[in-house]
Amino acid sequence: MKKQFFPKGRQTDQKLVDEITTLLGSNAHPRDLLIENLHRVQDHYGQLHKDAIAALAQVMHLSQAQVFEVASFYAHFHIDNPAPVHKSCSGISCALFGIGDGHGVPCVGQCHNAPVNFSLKDAIEIPEYIAFEDYAYMPLPDPHVVMEKLEASGLRGLGGAGFPVAQKWRFMLNAADNRVLVVNADEGEPGTFKDRHCLETNPHKVLEGMLIAAHTIKAKDIYIYLRDEYAHVRHILETEIPKLNSPIPIHLRRGAGAYICGEETALLESLEGKRGLPRIKPPYPAQEGLFGRPTLINNVETLWRVQEILADGPAAASKRFYSVSGRIKNPGVFEAPTDITAAALIEMAGGMLDGHQFKAYLPGGASGGILPAHKADLPLSFGVLEEYGCFIGSAAVIVLSDQDNMKDVVANLMDFFDHESCGQCTPCRVGCHKLTHLLQEDHPDTDLMSELSYVMRDSSICGLGQAAPNPLLSALTHFAEDF
Ligand SMILES: Cc1cc2nc3c(=O)[nH]c(=O)nc-3n(C[C@H](O)[C@H](O)[C@H](O)COP(=O)(O)O)c2cc1C
Ligand code: SF4
Incomplete structure (x- = not known):
């Protein structure tokens, strides 16, 4: 006999339950589809009424608290409020x-x-891109050859942490069966738009890199976690992925406006349909990742370079995409050697805007710190900028001028971290909030801000809280007069 499900707490509106059952069709289960289903319900009704949350909980056989805590975590879900247009x-x-x-x-x-x-009423514009019909896939290379070529190239991850790619893949080869590959297309670091460039110009290059990775580590499933802001890319992937006829199931998942879900373990939680709270490591994803299965997580551009290394040789690892924005004439994505300097990138971007004098730059988005103009000749290679309290991260180079006050810049970045902190650990949750308030004062206590920054750096659980103080500490070092 079929088991009947009786919800606890708020009673549900049967009409809504029926509508949502029809809306979700065969996607009502399993639980990891919760975020997808919240999107479906919100897209249908224009917002998430509490009654719809109750009905969704019943349809998905979850408690209302489970659904509510997830819906209220993500910025793109609007509970009892229409989405701002x-x-x-x-x-x-x-x-x-x-x-x-x-x-x-x-x-x-x-x-x-x-x-x-x-x-939100703007039509989604689909740019011209290289479709499956115009792209030539190579035969899948032998896994041993892939590993040799990757190792020889020295390719490092391009999502932020710069971990050697071959080494990460090797962990997987020794892991238990039932492995998973996750493509990190969350791209939330302020100033970063290079993954978007990859996916909206030549999506199959990323997909080919992805298939090579999956084949090499013998993945049984592939998940792509795409930031919700890239609706046009979702459309491209929904069109192109079915053409692959991949023997390995490819699951495309939609983020919901949470920067923290770019952090690999928060991303796994989100893929499981939960709030994006980073996990304590170890265990690492290669040991216990998505649904407890050994998991490899790579960034979009990393997989793009994997494809290039296999197709064109190891030199592909010595270039990368830089997202260049700020006070320059031609902002955009530039492909350049991994040891290029900020000065050279500014030149590639047409130089400074008229009337602006180069003052400083952020080498790695909001998290990577700030360097003064006289350090614009440093190579932007991995491991070089750390000596100056900075890092290259996702290579989002933001150029600032004499018209920019560093306290205002840092206040903007800290406000972002305060908004995006998952709130799980006290140093980050309280630290970001306190620093945001201190930065609003005319003459903030800089000693207090430094002390707080070092506590956050040393004791936060994940990279968000550890890196959030970087721009502040840089600005206090190089631009004390702006405070
Ligand atoms: C707060 C935070 C946000 C992150 N956001 C992203 C992101 O949006 N995209 C990304 O690829 N990596 C992001 N990362 C890095 C990932 O945790 C992870 O290192 C990366 O996806 C691994 O891929 P890779 O080795 O190919 O670089 C973030 C890290 C932190 C700490
Ligand atoms: S450091 Fe911040 S974002 Fe990371 S787990 Fe702690 S509270 Fe969450």
């Missing part, structure tokens, strides 16, 4: 040019069009 990006690359009067949202990954204002 007009939005203005408040990311630092846009804020330099003045934030519009739409609902303020964190960096939307369109820094080359700063300042960005948009409406």
Whole structure:
């Protein structure tokens, strides 16, 4: 006999339960589809009414608390409130040019069009891209050959941490069966828009790199976690992925506006349909990842370079994409050697805007610290900038000028971290909040801010809280006069 499900707490509206059952069809289960289903319900009704949350809980056989805690964690879900139609990006690359009067949202990954204002009613524009019919896949190479070539190239991860790719793949070869590959397409670091460039120009290059990775580590499933802001990329992937006829199931999942879900373990939680709270490591994803299965997580551009290394040789590992924005004439994505300097990138981007004098730059988005103009000749290679309290991370180079006050810049970045902290650990949750408030004072206590920064750096659980103070500490070192 079929087991009947009786919900606890708020009773449900049967009409809504029926509507949502029809809306979800065969996607009502399993639980990891919760975020996908919240999107479906919100897209259908324009918001998430509490009654719809109750009905969804019943349909998915979850408690209402489980559904509510997830819905309320993600910025793109609007509970008992319609989604704001007009939005203005408040990311630092846009804020330099003045934030519009739409609902303020964190960096939307369109820094080359700063300042960005948009409406949810705008039609989704699909750019011209290389489709499956125009792309030539190579035969899948032998896994041993792949590992040899990757090792020889010295390729490092391009999502932020720069971990050697071959080494990470080797962990997987020794892991238990039932392995998973996850493609990190969350791209939330303010100032970063290079993964978007990869996916909207040549998606099959990323997909080929992905298939090579999956074949090499013998993955049984592939998950792509795509940031919700990239609706046009979702459309491209939904069109192109079925053409692959991949023997390994490819699951495309939609983020919901949480920067922290770019952090690999928060991303795994989100893929499981939960709040994006980073996990304590160990165990590492290669040991216990998605659904407890050994998991390899790689960034979009990393997989793009994997494809290039296999197709064109190891030299592909010595170039990468830089997202360049700020006070320059031609912001955009530039492909350049991994040891290029900020000075050379500014030249590639057409030089400084008229009337602006180069003052400083952020080498690695919001997290990577700030360097003064006289350090623009440092190679932007992995491991070089750490000596100066900075890192290259996702290579989001944001150029600042004499018209930018560093306290204002840091206040914008800290506000972002305060908004995006998952709140799980006290140093980050309270530290980001306290620093945001201190930065609003005319003459903040800089000793207190430094002390707080070092506590956050040393005792936060994940990279968000550890790196959040970087721009502040840099600015206090190089631009004390702006405070
Ligand atoms: C707060 C935070 C946000 C992150 N966001 C992203 C992201 O949006 N995309 C990404 O690829 N990596 C991001 N990372 C890095 C990932 O945790 C992980 O290192 C990366 O996806 C691994 O892929 P890779 O080795 O190919 O670089 C983030 C890390 C932290 C701490
Ligand atoms: S450091 Fe911040 S984002 Fe990371 S787990 Fe702690 S509270 Fe969450």
